[in-house]
Amino acid sequence: MRDKLYLIDGTALLYRSYYAFVNNPLINSKGENTSAIYGVVNSFLHLLDSKKAENLLISFDRKAPTFRHELSEAYKANRPPMPDALLAQVEPVQEFFRIIGLKEISIDGYEADDVLATLAEHFKTDYDIVFVTIDKDYAQLVDDKAVIYDPMKNITLDKEAIVKKYGILPEQFVDFLALAGDPSDNIPGVRGIGEVTAVKLLKQYSNLDEIYAHLDEIPEKLRQKLIEGKDNAYLSRQLAMIIRNVPIEIPRIEALKFNPESLHKAKDFLTRYEINTLKRLIDNRYGQKIAISIPSEEPDKLVQSDIFESEYTVPSKMGNKKFQAILATAENYSKLLDHLKKVNLVSLDTETTSEDAMQADLVGISLCFKSDEAWYIPIGHKEYNNFPKEQTLRELNEALQGKLILGHNIKYDMIVLHQEGWNWDNKIGDTMIAAYLLDPGTNQYSLETCTATELQYEMITFSSLINKKACPSFDLLEVEKACDYSAEDAWAVYMLYPIYLKRLENTGLKELYENIEIPLIPVLQQMEENGVSIDTEVLKEISKNINQELEKLTEEIYAYAGYEFNINSTQQLAKVLFEEKKLPAKKKTKSGYSTDSAVLEELAEKYEIAEKLLQYRMLSKLESTYVSALPKLINPRTGKIHSSFNQTVTSTGRLSSSNPNLQNIPVRTDLGKTVRKAFIAADPDWELMDADYSQIELRLLALMSGDQVLIDSFKQDLDIHRQTAALITGKPLNDVTDEERRRAKVINFGLLYGMGQKKLSRELGISQEEAKKLIDEYFHRFPTIQAFINNCKAEARLHGFCQTLFGRKLYLKNINSSNQGLRAEAERVAVNMPIQGTAADLIKIAMIDIHKQIKDNPRIKMILQVHDELVFEVHKEFLLEAEKLVKKAMEEALPEKYSRIVTLKVDIGHGHSWFDAH
Incomplete structure (x- = not known):
């Protein structure tokens, strides 16, 4: 090279x-x-x-x-x-x-x-x-x-690419301009000859001289244009060359x-x-390297692609199956173990009876370490002579020691195997996370989708094998079919890994993958296995209060309408509001008038019924999604709830959770907050400890915008919202009213999320003219924040993506769209994502560091992560030490070169329940 x-x-x-x-x-x-x-x-x-x-x-x-x-x-x-x-x-x-x-x-x-x-x-x-x-x-x-x-x-x-774009060879380009001209440079070309004709002539005669040497072969009308335009053609060639x-x-x-x-x-x-x-x-990319605390069991560097077979290549189109699915038997099992001892990298996939890793029974394991074969080991099939589970897992665990193990959502496999006694201390890689980092806005990260995209290979689908009628559970599936399906999964991961690894390197995402996302996997594994205890009696009391409030709201809504109707029906509600009561309709869809939250929020400024409907919906969701649902999620084996923490869902890099979705527990209302009372410490000698970043996004705004007022305010530990209000109003700090502080708080946070004057006026209950004046005054007082917002949009328009301090990228396909609405939304994301995404990166870095320090400590467990807070279960005797340890790790997650400018602050509380701790 x-x-x-x-x-x-x-x-x-x-x-x-x-x-x-x-x-x-x-x-x-x-x-x-x-x-x-x-x-x-x-x-x-x-x-x-x-x-x-x-x-x-x-x-x-x-x-x-x-x-x-x-x-x-x-x-x-x-x-x-x-x-x-x-x-x-x-x-x-x-x-x-x-x-x-x-x-x-x-x-x-x-x-x-x-x-x-x-x-x-x-x-x-x-x-x-x-x-x-x-x-x-x-x-x-x-x-x-x-x-x-x-x-x-x-x-x-x-x-x-030149041939594909213009239809001619590069060496023909000057003659192309000689014929077609170039209006931008006032190069005349031949009058009446456009780009299509020019390409056609050059394909037939190669160059300008040859065209004029064969005029007699060219149709008369075109020939006449060439004769009349000859001088211009050769002048144009001189000008264009x-x-x-x-x-x-x-x-x-x-x-x-x-x-x-x-x-x-x-x-x-x-x-x-x-x-x-x-x-x-310049500081980020060419300054001091960011030091991130990485758990000792994780690799300092991923094994490079030279660990693959020397002849390893990925065909441009896979077509038919290119590998052999081998069913492990008593006769060939020793051969498999011998192979495993000689390789450095193995892709692994487990087959189980459930999508819930904490309740799943192991059915089989597939392994791949060559591009032309993959193995399947049956362990829990019904009516089959399976391999003995305990002995097989022990032998495989020993054979794989020191290897880099790959998976697609490998956390699931880690939990399943750990529940079976697997001692998991291997280096790991994850193709699902790699695919997510490369394009975090699509949510198209299934193994089938990745394989179809990268290898042009169509995989066996799970639904074609497992369904309620034919075969309701994987352990009932014929072993031969299970072998084909599972071995294919392991093979696909093995083939995808080097493709993604190279692309991560080329796009500057490899450090993020190696230093944050991969080390986070065992942290989340441990959190999910720890789980959290739930007080069902508290939930029963909350349910009783919610249902009483819902009954009251229902009667009030019926009284407004004058009759009973299905409040949850969009059509029936729209009829009441917009046809019978003649409220102003804000939005119409194909199916009729919209009654979505945005519509009701706008109506709520003038109409009390809209506020009641919003309250009704919030309480209904709270009851169905959490209060009634949480007891059903308790694992009968552990007596706890084990939420799944997902790395590949949000486009900003934030973690999400499911079963239950902890991020969406409403905390703006008193009743919503009480749901946290149900999350409790399992033992009287233990308490829950909540550690929450204080105003992390505003601190990051100060850092990333370089705004000296914000920086100084945080250094002096001032009330940032009161300080902002003082600047906007021109009042001394002590003269700022609570209402002025509230307005400043809405502006401080709202502008980060692209809030315009219309929404600000609605949030503050003021006219749009007053809202515009507030926004203008804000940016007048904070010109560097205005510059930061403009620069975020500008960088996104130039490169098509925005990114965090740690290099996480989000591609914005609509950033240059001619559709104003789509472009405005992309610009909003371009401003918000670098801040919110950096906050997400920071809490992940803190989690990795904390996990490293507490993983062998029986007196503290990390159990939940929600937005900017971490929740731990801590023995009462260890609370003081736990507070110091967690606070230090979270506040020092920001690299020193940044913390010299803005420091992070963490608030910590503890109590019997999550509600008490926060």
């Missing part, structure tokens, strides 16, 4: 960056347009990060006319002059590259593409050339040793080397233009 030389067309990037934000320009507090500065610097940083570019050089167009203007006065004559706002940013952009020491070569009389083409010709003997540009004219320079890279779209165009022998001084190879550490020299420059997002980016 030869080194690459990246040749950057600075002028092309300037124009693209400026016009990318022309409708929403980035303006700093001095009134300066910084769109182009931001866009070019951001693209350059992205180039360094994504391509690991080491050899670079940049060129800019000069103001002086070029030789092309001497050939044609009309050349670029119809192009409007550079906008003043862009012109003002040219010198700052060039200054940035001077500050960081990137070599620039530009010359009067020639354009940047001429200079870069000349350099490319010289350096092709030593480097593969990458032209960094969005200018299509560079297509003529593409060959076996040169490609185009568009940093805005993150795409590379090689010879094949990039010169490759510009008289410049060729730099020494050493001058091409770029040291990323020199980026720190530009931090004052970025501060001057208030581009704090990119300043932070």
Whole structure:
């Protein structure tokens, strides 16, 4: 592999960056347009990060006319002059590259593409050339040793891509422009010949000269156009042709080397233009490495792909089955164990009788360590001579010691096998988590979907084997069918793993995978196995109170309507509200008037009935989802509830939970909060301890925006909402009223979630005009937060994703959508996700560290995680030590280079129930 030389067309990037934000320009507090500065610097940083570019050089167009203007006065004559706002940013952009020491070569009389083409010709003997540009004219320079890279779209165009895009070879591109012309540069081409005809002619005659040499073969009408336009065709070819022998001084190879550490020299420059997002980016990517506490049993580094068979390849299309499913028997079992001892990596899958890992009985295990075979070991099939479970698990456990074990949702397998006595201290990998990290917004991470996408291979479906009529449980399935199905699962994971590993590395997600998500798996495994005790008597009392309140609300709603009806029916409720009572309908769907929460919340501003309906729905959901449901979720084997904690559900990186969904327990109402009273310590000598991050998202906003007012407020431990209210109102801190503080709190949190004036007016019960005035005043007092919001949107528009401090990415397909609603939603996510996602990363880091410290301590158990809080079951004698341990781990999860700016704060409480502890 030869080194690459990246040749950057600075002028092309300037124009693209400026016009990318022309409708929403980035303006700093001095009134300066910084769109182009931001866009070019951001693209350059992205180039360094994504391509690991080491050899670079940049060129800019000069103001002086070029030789092309001497050939044609009309050349670029119809192009409007550079906008003043862009012109003002040219010198700052060039200054940035001077500050960081990137070599620039530009010359009067020639354009940047001429200079870069000349350099490319010289350096092709030593480097593969990458032209960094969005200018299509560079297509003529593409060959076996040169490609185009568009940093805005993150795409590379090689010879094949040029042919696919334009229908011609790169070397034909100049003649293509000679025929079709280029209006953007005022290159005339041949009048009456468009791109389609030009491509057709070049496919038939190769080049311009050959076309004119065979005019007699061309249909008369087209021939006449070519004859009349010959002079323009050859002039156009001269104008379009990039010169490759510009008289410049060729730099020494050493001058091409770029040291990323020199980026720190530009931090004052970025501060001057208030581009704090990119300043932070430089700190993140090229500053001190973030140290994350990793459990000792986890790998420092994942085993690389060289542990696979040397001939391992993934066909572009798998087609039919490419492996053999082997059923383990008494005769071949010893062969399997011998194989296992010789390999470093094994994919594993368990088959059981239940989706609930804590209640599942083990039926079989499949293993794969080669691309052409996978094994299945039957352990719990009905009416079959299974392998003895205890002995087999012991032998397999011993054979797999020290191996990297892969799975797809491996946490499930870990819990199942641990319940059977498996001593699980292996290094692990998970293809489901890898797929999720690579595209966290799809929720398409089933093994069947991943295999179809990556291997173009259609798997046996579970539903085709297990159904109520034919075979209701896996232990009743024929062993041969079980073997085919389960072995295929293990094989698919084995094949997917190196694909995902490479892609994680290429997208900068490998550290997140290795240092946070994978080490978190055994933490969650232990939490799920620990479970939490439930007081059913408390739930009965809550149910009684809820039902009394529901009866009262039901009577009031009936009285409003004048008759009884099904309150839960959208159609019947809509009829009452909008047809009979003539309330203003806010939204209509295909099935009629909408009565969703958003509609009722808006109506509740003026109509009491809407508030009653919202209360009715909240209580009904509380009763059905939690109060009545929780007792049914108690595991008969343990007497506890074992919620599942999921890593691959939310797009921001937050954990979710299911059976029950702890995140959705309503805590804004008193009755909702009381549900937490049912979560209790199992023993009188133990208590629940709740550790909750205090205002973590606002602290991260302070850090990531660099807003000094917020930073100072947190350093002084001030009431941040009262401080905000004081700034907005212009009052002294002590004169701020409680209502003004409440408003400031709504604004502080609301603006992080994209709250506009309409919703703010509804939340505060004020007019939209008053809400707009509050928002305007807020951003006037906090210009750096406005800049942060704008920069988040700008970076997302440029690269198509947003990311956290730890490199977690979320791709936003609608960020540049022409649909205003879709684009606005994507922009809202672009602002919120970096903050909420970073908070999610931090609590995961803390959990990993805490788990490492407490895993062998019998006096403390981590049992729940909800949003920004962790819940533990702690022996009363260990409470003081537990508080110190947990507080320290959570507050120190933020790396030191960040905690010097903003510190994290954790509130801790304890009591018999979760309610008491919080």
